[in-house]
Amino acid sequence: MPELPEVETVRAGLERLLPDRVVSGVVAYESPKSFPNAQSDVNKFLIGASVESIDRRGKALILRLNSNYVLFIHLKMTGQLVFVGSERFGAGHPNGSLIGKLPDKSTRVSIAFKDGSILYFNDQRKFGWMKLLPKELLEKEPFMRSIGPEPLEDGFTDKEFIARVRKRKGTTIKAAILDQSVLAGIGNIYADEGLWGAQIYPARRVYEVTDQELKKLHSELIYVLKLSIEKGGSTNRNYVNAEGKKGSYMDFARVFRREKLPCPRCGTTIEKIRVAGRGTHFCPRCQKLG
DNA sequence: CACTTGACCTGTCCGC
DNA sequence: TGCGGACAGGTCAAGT
Numbered sequence: 053m054p055e056l057p058e059v060e061t062v063r064a065g066l067e068r069l070l071p072d073r074v075v076s077g078v079v080a081y082e083s084p085k086s087f088p089n090a091q092s093d094v095n096k097f098l099i100g101a102s103v104e105s106i107d108r109r110g111k112a113l114i115l116r117l118n119s120n121y122v123l124f125i126h127l128k129m130t131g132q133l134v135f136v137g138s139e140r141f142g143a144g145h146p147n148g149s150l151i152g153k154l155p156d157k158s159t160r161v162s163i164a165f166k167d168g169s170i171l172y173f174n175d176q177r178k179f180g181w182m183k184l185l186p187k188e189l190l191e192k193e194p195f196m197r198s199i200g201p202e203p204l205e206d207g208f209t210d211k212e213f214i215a216r217v218r219k220r221k222g223t224t225i226k227a228a229i230l231d232q233s234v235l236a237g238i239g240n241i242y243a244d245e246g247l248w249g250a251q252i253y254p255a256r257r258v259y260e261v262t263d264q265e266l267k268k269l270h271s272e273l274i275y276v277l278k279l280s281i282e283k284g285g286s287t288n289r290n291y292v293n294a295e296g297k298k299g300s301y302m303d304f305a306r307v308f309r310r311e312k313l314p315c316p317r318c319g320t321t322i323e324k325i326r327v328a329g330r331g332t333h334f335c336p337r338c339q340k341l342g
Numbered sequence: 343c344a345c346t347t348g349a350c351c352t353g354t355c356c357g358c
Numbered sequence: 359t360g361c362g363g364a365c366a367g368g369t370c371a372a373g374t
Contacts, residue, residue: 055367085351111368128368130352158352177351179368195369223345232369239367288367289354329347331365 054127055111056203056237057280058291058299062133063108065294066115066171069135069146070103073165079155086160086175089184097121098163098184110199110236114190122187126195130158131173131180135294138168145169147296176290200235203273208235213270214263225261226254227328229273238273241286241301241308244333246273248307248317253339254327260342279304307333 054062078094080087089098101119108114113133115123125133136154137145146169154172155162161173161182173182190196200216201208216235220228226247229238238246247254249272252265261269280286285299288309292298302309306316311324315335325332 058367126368128350129366175351176353177366179350220344227345230368241367286367291367330368 054131054285054291055239055242056108056277057242057283057301058285058293059108059111059113059127059237060281061285061293061299062127063106063113066103066113066133066135067106069169069294070106070115070171072102073167073169074102075099075163076166077164079162079164080160081155081162082160082178085178086173086180087182093184098123109196110202110232111239112195112199116187120187121184122190123182124185124190124193125173125182126180127175128177128179128181130176130290132158132175132290132292133294134172134174134292134296136170136172136296146294150296198233200231200233203235203237204277210267210270214266217258217266217269221257221259223258224255224327225252225258225269226330226332228258229269230328230330237277240330240332241288241305242273242276242280243330244308245276245305248333248335248339249273249275251338251340253341254332254334255325256341307335309333 075098078098097119101117103115104118105116106113111126113125117123134147136147136150158174158176159172160175163171217228220231220234226243228234229243246269250265250269252261252269280301283299283301283304284293285291286301287298288302307322310322311333313322315322315338318335318338320335320337322333323336
């Protein structure tokens with residue numbers, strides 16, 4: 053589900069909610085798939101610990117604990133991290149209305165805190181995972197070794213964007229920007245939205261796209277990522293943030309899931325095709341082949 | 343090597 | 359209403 057803006061929204065929510073709460077118990081309903089650690093490590097390094105800070109890298113989250121361990125989390129397609137405040141604070145507490153509704157059949161892990169609040173890791177499709185790692189091993193994780201630069205970081209220039217995309221010269225422009233080693237955090241929604249903004253047909257080969265077009269694509273991607281963070285991300289199906297709330301970017305989407313509707317730029321009917329193995333939305337008039 | 347496809351899962355939607 | 363098939367925000371491994 054979540055791409056960079058959704059994961060960033062979850063990160064910001066957890067950063068408000070988690071610090072200073074001490075873990076009192078952990079239940080893994082789907083181990084080892086969703087949470088591979090042995091119970092003995094959970095007891096030693098997670099129970100009794102608290103979260104000091106939360107970072108995001110691409111679509112992954114890093115919860116830094118005061119035990120020299122980190123909780124490394126990838127939500128993949130349908131993962132959610134939902135915080136539910138303690139019932140002793142009543143329904144006014146964050147997600148108080150969910151008390152009694154979780155865990156449910158999609159709950160893979162629940163992490164309880166001493167104050168009675170609980171963080172649920174729900175994941176319908178079980179592709180996502182969380183794992184406890186000693187902090188010095190984090191950078192050795194295959195995901196961390198291969199992930200490209202953060203598109204919203206200040207030093208990431210047009211020049212670097214173009215150079216990195218051009219390394220994938222034989223593939224389609226959509227496949228290139230979906231490649232997490234080219235840049236971090238773009239997924240199917242923002243790939244389609246950015247390509248519409250830059251007026252590039254998604255199935256064009258990278259070698260057919262000009263530097264001028266790539267420069268435009270870079271700025272359009274930054275625009276949609278920032279806009280979406282402002283809107284709390286996209287809820288296409290089941291994404292919710294740490295407070296259980298949906299994002300509203302889909303109300304602003306120009307092509308994604310808008311097949312058969314008019315292009316907001318030229319009025320032509322938006323089409324849906326398959327590119328890079330993914331459903332791909334585009335305007336056949338303003339996203340030209342070259 | 344570069345690139346594409348299938349697998350991992352559950353749930354929903356669409357056509358018959 | 360039931361059933362089969364395609365598809366869904368991502369990433370790997372295996373295939374060409």
